[in-house]
Amino acid sequence: MLVGLLLAAWSVFGTAVLNTCRTALGADYDSIAPQVTIRPSAETLKERAGDDADWTKHYVSWETYNEIGLAAQQANVQFQYSVTTSVPVREDSSFKAITDDHTSDASQDKTGGDFTLVGVFNDVAAQANEMGTWKIVEGENLSYDDVSEPTAIISKQLADANGTKVGDKITVAKPTVAKATCTFKVTGIYEYVTNPNDAPGTDAEFAKDDRDNALYTTYYDFAGYGLDSTDAKGWAIPDVNVIFTLNSPADFEKFKAAIKDVLPEGDTVTSPNLDAYLKSLVPLERLAELTRIILICAWAIGGAILLALTLWQVLPRSSEIGYDLAIGVTRPRVARQFSLESLFLTVPALAIGLLIGAFATNPLVGMLGAGHDIAMDAGVVWKVAWIGLLCCLALAIVAIVRVACYRTAHMLRSHYLNNAD
Numbered sequence: 001m002l003v004g005l006l007l008a009a010w011s012v013f014g015t016a017v018l019n020t021c022r023t024a025l026g027a028d029y030d031s032i033a034p035q036v037t038i039r040p041s042a043e044t045l046k047e048r049a050g051d052d053a054d055w056t057k058h059y060v061s062w063e064t065y066n067e068i069g070l071a072a073q074q075a076n077v078q079f080q081y082s083v084t085t086s087v088p089v090r091e092d093s094s095f096k097a098i099t100d101d102h103t104s105d106a107s108q109d110k111t112g113g114d115f116t117l118v119g120v121f122n123d124v125a126a127q128a129n130e131m132g133t134w135k136i137v138e139g140e141n142l143s144y145d146d147v148s149e150p151t152a153i154i155s156k157q158l159a160d161a162n163g164t165k166v167g168d169k170i171t172v173a174k175p176t177v178a179k180a181t182c183t184f185k186v187t188g189i190y191e192y193v194t195n196p197n198d199a200p201g202t203d204a205e206f207a208k209d210d211r212d213n214a215l216y217t218t219y220y221d222f223a224g225y226g227l228d229s230t231d232a233k234g235w236a237i238p239d240v241n242v243i244f245t246l247n248s249p250a251d252f253e254k255f256k257a258a259i260k261d262v263l264p265e266g267d268t269v270t271s272p273n274l275d276a277y278l279k280s281l282v283p284l285e286r287l288a289e290l291t292r293i294i295l296i297c298a299w300a301i302g303g304a305i306l307l308a309l310t311l312w313q314v315l316p317r318s319s320e321i322g323y324d325l326a327i328g329v330t331r332p333r334v335a336r337q338f339s340l341e342s343l344f345l346t347v348p349a350l351a352i353g354l355l356i357g358a359f360a361t362n363p364l365v366g367m368l369g370a371g372h373d374i375a376m377d378a379g380v381v382w383k384v385a386w387i388g389l390l391c392c393l394a395l396a397i398v399a400i401v402r403v404a405c406y407r408t409a410h411m412l413r414s415h416y417l418n419n420a421d
Helices: 002-025 053-058 062-074 124-126 157-164 219-226 249-258 272-314 318-326 331-368 380-403 408-412
Strands: 035-040 079-089 115-121 132-140 150-153 168-173 179-194 216-217 241-248 266-271
Touching: 002 115, 002 272, 002 331, 035 272, 062 241, 062 249, 079 219, 124 241, 132 150, 132 157, 132 408, 150 157, 157 179, 157 241, 157 331, 179 216, 216 219, 216 331, 241 249, 272 331, 318 331, 331 380
Parallel strands: 115 216, 150 179
Antiparallel strands: 035 241, 035 266, 079 115, 079 241, 132 179, 150 216, 168 179
């Protein structure tokens, strides 16, 4: 009974894990709307120098983005787009960037500033932010429709370092003109909830690249200070990041093929949300692969053990079968008795195993660190239940066959004579 119980419980667990993994890599993956960005490749980023404004030659211009969009449309790839754009901005005496012993001491004349000011077009752009998505811990998030006054949100670390509170105003200066200042009202304080996407974290060489030194404002306010100029020079050139939202992962492959000829050298096409989704599935895929192997072994070994136990139960009972037949019990009735004895052991074990598997799957997956909830629906349980009942029936048939194969001549065999006698 214990073998059947464990086999049923693991079958429910394994089937649920495999089904969830299959769905995650199939229907769920196909339903994702990829957010696509065109950014410098890892090899290109190795050449980046935060104190050399010549690096801005690697920025993708609006003209190039227009060519990319046209190429995609000609390939019948439908998309929507959003945008973030950023420039370094200078600190002043009243509002300082976060630095540590590892931060470069290059002057703001070289770096353009110790902060990065990011203009965000809408929530889609915020979710695709390459420095990570954030949550507001104090105050309110950016209001993209409010144009009453320039506003910004700052990191909790930056707020704590400067003693800045919601409602305070901060002033920064433009990257190439120290006397040209921009003032923002702090409406919120944020903390990051995801890791950066191919962007520096808090261990950056330059203060402006430390993501806690990022100041987020709306695209309207960013442009209102003239920071979206198309004829700027040096660090005043805005780093435009257009986020293309496609309909499906299949369209992502078509998009990459369509823009291949107009893709700037040194840049790469990526989908951060697709990459993040696939990365999140790695623990689940590993668990599914391990579960598949264990399931095969469990079914093979467990089935063999159950068959052996059934045979061990019915094979030595020749005398009992002979006695029953001798006193007038019909062979079908004896066979039914043997089959019921088998079913009374296997069916309850199956039922208990199904319950244990159904309720223990998600806690067990959590302990194994798969990082995903397992879809435990009735279909999984019923699938295992029907297969389990067929196995129970098969073992009962083995017991019936044992009775059917009993030879009546054995009833006359004496235990005191050998076959030669």
